[in-house]
Amino acid sequence: MNEIKARISPNRFLEHFAPATEQEKPPFAPMLQGMGTNKLSQISTRSATPTVDAITGVATIAAGDFKVFIEQYNTLAGGLRISTHKLLDACSIALTSQSHYRGTGELNTVVSIPLEDYMTMCGTPVTKPSKDKTRRRVHEDLETLYNLSIEWKEKSGKNTRDYQKMRVITSHGIQRGMIIVGFSPELADYLTHAYIMQYPTALLKVDERNPNSYHVGRKLLLHHSIENNRRRGTANLISVSILLEACPNIPSYTDVMRGDRHVDQQIVTPLENALNALPFITWEYSNAKGVALSENQLKKGSFADFITLYIHFTVKDLPDHSGKHTVLPATTF
Numbered sequence: 001m002n003e004i005k006a007r008i009s010p011n012r013f014l015e016h017f018a019p020a021t022e023q024e025k026p027p028f029a030p031m032l033q034g035m036g037t038n039k040l041s042q043i044s045t046r047s048a049t050p051t052v053d054a055i056t057g058v059a060t061i062a063a064g065d066f067k068v069f070i071e072q073y074n075t076l077a078g079g080l081r082i083s084t085h086k087l088l089d090a091c092s093i094a095l096t097s098q099s100h101y102r103g104t105g106e107l108n109t110v111v112s113i114p115l116e117d118y119m120t121m122c123g124t125p126v127t128k129p130s131k132d133k134t135r136r137r138v139h140e141d142l143e144t145l146y147n148l149s150i151e152w153k154e155k156s157g158k159n160t161r162d163y164q165k166m167r168v169i170t171s172h173g174i175q176r177g178m179i180i181v182g183f184s185p186e187l188a189d190y191l192t193h194a195y196i197m198q199y200p201t202a203l204l205k206v207d208e209r210n211p212n213s214y215h216v217g218r219k220l221l222l223h224h225s226i227e228n229n230r231r232r233g234t235a236n237l238i239s240v241s242i243l244l245e246a247c248p249n250i251p252s253y254t255d256v257m258r259g260d261r262h263v264d265q266q267i268v269t270p271l272e273n274a275l276n277a278l279p280f281i282t283w284e285y286s287n288a289k290g291v292a293l294s295e296n297q298l299k300k301g302s303f304a305d306f307i308t309l310y311i312h313f314t315v316k317d318l319p320d321h322s323g324k325h326t327v328l329p330a331t332t333f
Contacts, residue, residue: 027280027317029201031089032096033222034194035154036163036187039066041089041218044211045079047248069165071147078140080148082208087141088168089218090118091181092191093199099192109188110171113179123205135174142172142181163190197225198319200280211249212274219246220281224315236314237290241307244271253303263303275311286312 043061050059052073059073061080070080078084094111116126119134151165171182183191200221206213220238229235244250244267251259256266275283285293290312301309 027201028198028319029093030096030196031093031199032099032101032191032194033092033197034191036150036152036166036190036194037088037092038222039063039152040068040150040168041085042215042246042248043068043080044082044248045070046081046211065153067151069149069151070144071149073147076140076144076147078137078144080144081141082211082214083137084141084144085214085218086122086204087118087138087179088145089199090121090204091169091183094181095183095188095191096196099188101196102193107185107188107192109183109185111181111183113181115174115177115179118179121201121204138179139174142169142174142179145169145181146172166190195225197222200278200315202278202280206277210274210277212247212270213277215247215249216243216271216274217278217280219243220278220311220313221315224318236312237286237288238311238313239288239307240271240309240311243311244307247271247274253307267303268306275313280316281313282316283311283313286310 043063043066045059045061048061048063050061050068050070050073052059057072057074059070061068061070068080070076073079090113091111094113095109098108098111115131115135115138118138119126119131122134124130124134145168148168149165150163150168152163154161154163166186167184168187169181170184171180173180198221200217203214203217203221206217208214220243223229223238224235226235247270250270251266253263253267256263260266275281285298286309287293288310290310292312293309
């Protein structure tokens with residue numbers, strides 16, 4: 001850990017959260033992101049039961065071409081949960097603040113976040129009991145990230161690039177009230193040459209007892225950040241089916257029909273509750289052209305009709321990021 005401390009340089013991370021005045025607080029922060037971390041943000045060990053190798057103890061979760069490997073899985077106090085994703089997002093914001101986007105030269109892969117500031121960002125009161133609880137939880141999440149590797153395939157134009165098994169972080173600790181995280185050089189290099197999104201800082205405060213709110217909020221802002229979607233006029237329009245794919249804790253229609261068959265209760269209502277819990281968006285159901293649907297239109301539909309609907313949403317107070325390098329491939333509707 002001494003080597004890690006020596007490499008830490010001041011970063012501008014807190015500028016994204018520290019208010020310019022007592023009344024003003026920036027609601028968004030630029031965050032490096034790419035398919036690797038975006039796919040990871042949609043994985044949860046709460047909903048996806050890993051396959052654990054009896055000899056190596058490595059747990060594996062596969063979602064198409066994307067795979068997550070967690071070493072020593074059965075010994076970890078916490079799995080891959082919302083607080084783990086939030087912590088990685090905060091560390092990615094910190095990496096963004098101290099990195100040259102798509103630049104050259106030496107990359108500082110070690111970031112540091114004051115524990116009390118992280119608690120404030122997450123809406124946790126800074127008291128002795130809550131600080132002790134947060135420290136334990138952060139330590140658990142750091143252990144999960146330290147034992148975690150990812151592997152995926154990513155399209156780039158007409159080509160497909162294979163990203164072989166890549167560690168997420170290679171060092172971590174909490175020292176003198178500072179959360180210290182060392183990204184793996186491979187992931188840090190990947191992120192600084194990937195893309196940037198405007199991350200809603202209020203997302204760190206969403207209630208983790210409703211994990212769908214985090215997944216929905218992150219997916220909406222990622223969708224909105226895609227330059228090709230803005231060019232096509234669909235940055236504020238996303239299909240219900242695509243949004244449901246980003247919610248690992250909402251069961252599939254097939255699974256619901258195998259069980260109690262309460263589709264509204266298990267799929268529709270959780271999605272609507274997640275959308276309503278996000279303070280940085282307003283939303284309504286619409287058709288593929290963004291035209292709002294009436295109550296009568298919504299009442300008449302079956303589930304087959306429901307998954308063909310779209311969510312038309314507006315992001316509140318989003319900063320202008322025109323001219324920034326945020327070009328991503330357009331998502332599929």
